[in-house]
Amino acid sequence: MSWLDIALDLFPVPLILLANWADRPVPATQGPSARALRQIIWPLMAVLGVGSILFGVLILATPQAKARPDAIAQIVAGIACCLVVQRPVRAAIARLTPISADSSLDALAICLTVLIVGSQIGQQLSSNILASVASSSAIGPADLIANEVPFLIGAFLGVGIFMRRRPLETMRRLGLVRPSLWQVILGLASAGVFLGFVTGVDVLAVHFTPHLNQEVNQASGHLFSGLNSVSGILLIALSAGICEETLFRGALQPRVGILWTAIVFASVHTQYGLSLDALAVLVLAVGLGLLRKYCNTTTSMICHVAYNTLAGVALGGAAILPMVVVEVLLFGLLGGFWLRHRQEDQEGVGPLPG
Numbered sequence: 001m002s003w004l005d006i007a008l009d010l011f012p013v014p015l016i017l018l019a020n021w022a023d024r025p026v027p028a029t030q031g032p033s034a035r036a037l038r039q040i041i042w043p044l045m046a047v048l049g050v051g052s053i054l055f056g057v058l059i060l061a062t063p064q065a066k067a068r069p070d071a072i073a074q075i076v077a078g079i080a081c082c083l084v085v086q087r088p089v090r091a092a093i094a095r096l097t098p099i100s101a102d103s104s105l106d107a108l109a110i111c112l113t114v115l116i117v118g119s120q121i122g123q124q125l126s127s128n129i130l131a132s133v134a135s136s137s138a139i140g141p142a143d144l145i146a147n148e149v150p151f152l153i154g155a156f157l158g159v160g161i162f163m164r165r166r167p168l169e170t171m172r173r174l175g176l177v178r179p180s181l182w183q184v185i186l187g188l189a190s191a192g193v194f195l196g197f198v199t200g201v202d203v204l205a206v207h208f209t210p211h212l213n214q215e216v217n218q219a220s221g222h223l224f225s226g227l228n229s230v231s232g233i234l235l236i237a238l239s240a241g242i243c244e245e246t247l248f249r250g251a252l253q254p255r256v257g258i259l260w261t262a263i264v265f266a267s268v269h270t271q272y273g274l275s276l277d278a279l280a281v282l283v284l285a286v287g288l289g290l291l292r293k294y295c296n297t298t299t300s301m302i303c304h305v306a307y308n309t310l311a312g313v314a315l316g317g318a319a320i321l322p323m324v325v326v327e328v329l330l331f332g333l334l335g336g337f338w339l340r341h342r343q344e345d346q347e348g349v350g351p352l353p354g
Contacts, residue, residue, distance in 0.1 A: 009150035012112055013157060015044060019105040020160040041104045045111050046085045052078030052115055070122030077118025081111040097257040106255050109158070113256065113264045120267040130212075130273040133219040138226040141235055148243035155243075155251040174250035175297030182337040183295045187302030189330035190291060192323060194284050194307045201280040209276060216275050223271050233312035241305030248285070249292035249300045258289035 022038040056074030083089045090101040090110075099106035123129060139147070161170040171177065179187070205213035227236055244265070253261040262285035272278040284307075291300040 009147075010153070012108075012154065015041070015048075015108055015112075016105075016154065016157050017163070018044070019108045020157070020163045022104045023160075024164055041108070042085055045104075045108060046082055048111055048115065049078045049081030049083075049085070052081060052118070054078075068122075069125035070119075070127075073118045073122030073125070077115050080114045080118070084110045084114070097255070097260065099255055105158070105160075109252060109255055113252070113260065117264055117267045120270060123270070124274050129270050130215045130219045133271050134215070134222050136223070138222060139224065140226045141232070144227065144235060144239055148239040151243040151247040155247040158247075158251045173254075174246055175254075175292055176246065176250060176301075177296050177298055179296060179298045179302065182334060183299045184302060185330055185333050185337070186295065187291065187299045188306050189327060189334060190287065190303045191306035191310060192327040192330070194287060194303065195310050195323075197283065198277075198280050198311070201276050205276040212273070212275050213277075216272055216277050219273070220271050233309060236312060237305045237308035240308055241301050245288070245292075245297055245301040245304050249288055250297040253289055253292055258286060258293065262286045262289055 018041050022041045026035060026038070052074050056071040056078065059068055059071035059074070084093070084107050087101060090099065090107055093099060093110065094101045099110065155174060156170060159165060159170055159173045161167060165173060202213070205216075224232075224236065227233065248261050248265045252264070256264075262282055265285040266278060266282040269278065269281050272281060288300040288304060291303055
């Protein structure tokens with residue numbers, strides 16, 4: 001990963017800090033100039049949108065470009081970003097998602113994610129991403145950490161640590177709380193369900209899109225070939241599970257909702273191209289979102305880490321029976337917790353803690 005890539009990942013940080021400052025309660029002693037300075041975030045968001053539009057237009061203006069999908073996607077995303085700056089548009093979005101129409105931070109989250117999704121879709125439609133991944137250098141531990149840590153930084157800064165929230169309040173806002181025992185079991189059991197689902201999708205991919213499935217496997221295998229060890233698998237599982245869940249399910253989902261968060265999450269996993277595997281990632285993201293909604297981010301994190309570990313180990317047919325037995329035991333334990341909760345609720349003891 002180059003320094004340019006790292007700079008691009010951290011590019012939104014100043015905007016995030018400014019939006020957090022703009023969303024803070026305005027002190028009565030603050031002067032008009034300081035109040036006006038808070039509003040600078042809105043024209044900066046418009047600049048982001050206009051910049052995306054101009055970039056798309058410049059691509060289309062090149063002699064060899066003929067309605068390139070990446071340029072069109074950039075223009076559409078830029079227009080959407082400019083529209084989000086308008087309060088009536090944000091008010092309409094607020095009817096469908098948990099965002100606040102008056103929050104500059106929420107508006108920035110919509111703008112940035114729209115630009116990310118537009119850029120990723122454009123790249124997928126205009127170039128052979130799988131071939132690019134297969135011909136690129138395999139990532140190592142340092143590359144992986146450099147890829148994932150910006151997610152973690154963006155999550156904590158995005159919810160306003162040290163600006164609008166103290167550290168403990170930040171952890172609660174991100175859903176990073178101590179899970180109950182039944183939530184730990186649910187996270188582990190869900191990982192098994194996810195693995196079974198993806199295995200089924202792989203079977204369908206082999207049957208209906210064999211050539212594309214082979215390309216996806218080659219690209220993914222090459223990309224992570226430098227981490228093909230126990231320590232490498234654990235590093236992938238922990239770094240992705242912790243950093244991605246903290247940003248997507250912890251920080252983003254409570255603001256933009258489960259579905260849009262899942263779409264953004266799937267769009268950044270470019271190594272799957274436009275395949276059934278990419279669709280599976282979208283479905284898994286919705287599942288992780290449900291764990292976050294009804295439990296907490298820690299539960300979705302447990303599921304993500306456990307799933308990545310199981311997928312990385314690539315257990316063969318001999319391990320299916322033991323895994324099924326473990327899965328049945330986990331769901332049996334969950335059933336026991338549910339019956340206990342129901343009995344206590346009927347007796348007036350109260351709900352299960354956590």
